[in-house]
Amino acid sequence: MVAGRVGVHGRAVICGVGQKLRDRTCTNPSPSAYGKACEGNTEAFAVCVNRPCE
Numbered sequence: 849m850v851a852g853r854v855g856v857h858g859r860a861v862i863c864g865v866g867q868k869l870r871d872r873t874c875t876n877p878s879p880s881a882y883g884k885a886c887e888g889n890t891e892a893f894a895v896c897v898n899r900p901c902e
Contacts, residue, residue, distance in 0.1 A: 868894045 870893075874886040 866896050868896050870894075 869891065872886065872888075872890050
């Protein structure tokens, strides 16, 4: 199990296409000595579609 903090930051327009960014860091506890860092990507980007423009 990996402990840490996950932050989700989204930016989107009222209608049409927007974007979503997920940011992850291992801080609880932070890796020390020979500890392993979090496995996997630290960022994820996705395009999201909001309601159609009228």
